[in-house]
Amino acid sequence: xxxxxxxxxxxxxxxxxxxxxxxxxxxxxxxxxxxxxxxxxxxxxxxxxxxxxxxxxxxxxxxxxxxxxxxxxxxxxxxxxxxxxxxxxxxx
Numbered sequence: 319x320x321x322x323x324x325x326x327x328x329x330x331x332x333x334x335x336x337x338x339x340x341x342x343x344x345x346x347x348x349x350x351x352x353x354x355x356x357x358x359x360x361x362x363x364x365x366x367x368x369x370x371x372x373x374x375x376x377x378x379x380x381x382x383x384x385x386x387x388x389x390x391x392x393x394x395x396x397x398x399x400x401x402x403x404x405x406x407x408x409x410x
Contacts, residue, residue, distance in 0.1 A: 320386065320388075325386065325387050325388055325391060328386040329356060329386075329387040329391045329394075332356055332387065333356050333359065336360055337351050337352075337359055340359055340363060343363075343367070344366075352396055353395065354396075355393045355394055356383070356391065356392050356393075356394070357380075357392045360380055364379075
């Protein structure tokens, strides 16, 4: 059985790798995918690249990720980070 700490480490690494691939493929910013679950990111990767086999077999890849991190982390919706609001410049 995989410890909770090992699951979290695997989750962090898988999320970093999958979000990086989605960001590069779509030419978007990190902030554009930060709200997506790991499961959502994996699905997007296979939607974009799955037909060529470059990402492997979806069922096998997804099942292995779920086995590593568990279903709860796989579908965890990351909390949105609050936007930084700059104070308005004072006009005299």
